[in-house]
Amino acid sequence: MSLSAKAVKKSPWVFHVNTGACNNCDIEIVDLLTPRFDVERFGIKLVGSPRHADALLVTGVVTAQAAPRLKKVYNQTAKPCVVFAIGACACGTGIFHTGYHVVGPVDKIIKEIDPNAIIAYVPGCPPKPEAIISGVVKALSIL
Amino acid sequence: MDRDQLTESLTKIKNELIKVEKTVDSRLYLVCESLNAHKVSNFIFKTLGCRFVTATAIDSFHYYEVLYHFSHDQTGTVLTVKALIRDRENPSIESIAQFIPGAQWIEREMHDLMGIEFRNHPDMRRLILADDWPQGVYPLRKKTKDEKVS
Numbered sequence: 001m002s003l004s005a006k007a008v009k010k011s012p013w014v015f016h017v018n019t020g021a022c023n024n025c026d027i028e029i030v031d032l033l034t035p036r037f038d039v040e041r042f043g044i045k046l047v048g049s050p051r052h053a054d055a056l057l058v059t060g061v062v063t064a065q066a067a068p069r070l071k072k073v074y075n076q077t078a079k080p081c082v083v084f085a086i087g088a089c090a091c092g093t094g095i096f097h098t099g100y101h102v103v104g105p106v107d108k109i110i111k112e113i114d115p116n117a118i119i120a121y122v123p124g125c126p127p128k129p130e131a132i133i134s135g136v137v138k139a140l141s142i143l
Numbered sequence: 144m145d146r147d148q149l150t151e152s153l154t155k156i157k158n159e160l161i162k163v164e165k166t167v168d169s170r171l172y173l174v175c176e177s178l179n180a181h182k183v184s185n186f187i188f189k190t191l192g193c194r195f196v197t198a199t200a201i202d203s204f205h206y207y208e209v210l211y212h213f214s215h216d217q218t219g220t221v222l223t224v225k226a227l228i229r230d231r232e233n234p235s236i237e238s239i240a241q242f243i244p245g246a247q248w249i250e251r252e253m254h255d256l257m258g259i260e261f262r263n264h265p266d267m268r269r270l271i272l273a274d275d276w277p278q279g280v281y282p283l284r285k286k287t288k289d290e291k292v293s
Binding site: 063064065100101 | 272273274275276282283
């Protein structure tokens with residue numbers, strides 16, 4: 001295992017990206033970071049810049065306005081970078097798949113710029129904080 | 144003022160209205176032509192002292208409808224000015240943002256999505272569509288329902 005992969009597993013720093021979510025998934029992410037679930041005890045830390053991030057927590061369907069911005073944010077992250085698609089919309093556009101403003105699910109947009117990107121899916125509307133933790137653990141265990 | 148007096152005070156603008164519909168006790172629909180909507184809204188806002196809640200636009204095939212919702216908080220009544228825009232090619236209506244600044248953004252949104260022109264609006268820039276969205280494509284109009292911009 002490379003040193004960088006080891007570091008990511010030891011303490012993944014995450015950056016939160018909302019690409020058009022209804023805010024419900026974002027509320028669950030806030031739940032993760034606040035004392036009840038407190039994921040910082042696992043070394044998972046929310047950071048304010050994608051340049052510091054090992055993982056992206058992407059919520060919401062990717063809209064036409066957000067798609068180029070998501071690509072920019074992904075390009076700015078240090079690699080390896082795990083992309084977490086949080087919620088039904090991010091995983092597969094959900095109920096918005098016929099919307100005029102929808103470009104596609106998160107994996108499609110990320111794979112346009114990096115076909116080998118590591119993408120983890122946490123479905124649910126919204127996913128429970130436990131489900132997000134479980135998704136993070138599973139994704140890190142295959143790194 | 145109670146609800147009966149409220150309904151009665153609407154007789155002052157009855158020449159501008161096509162009809163007044165009452166679905167339930169707490170809701171009044173003032174149906175009017177788009178030319179009169181400005182005057183009717185002004186009367187409800189300034190004379191009756193109602194609060195502007197929001198506005199909605201509907202594409203109902205034969206015409207576009209712009210609905211301005213006002214709340215009369217004293218009686219708990221919602222008055223909706225339903226303006227019928229019969230020109231489907233170039234739908235336009237006089238903006239109420241001239242005397243209700245709070246209506247600016249919702250009129251911009253209706254312009255973005257429905258393509259309704261608000262005459263004399265102070266600031267008619269794009270509000271919610273993507274920056275690269277093509278000009279003249281209005282996603283919530285019925286005929287553009289299945290079109291998608293890639």
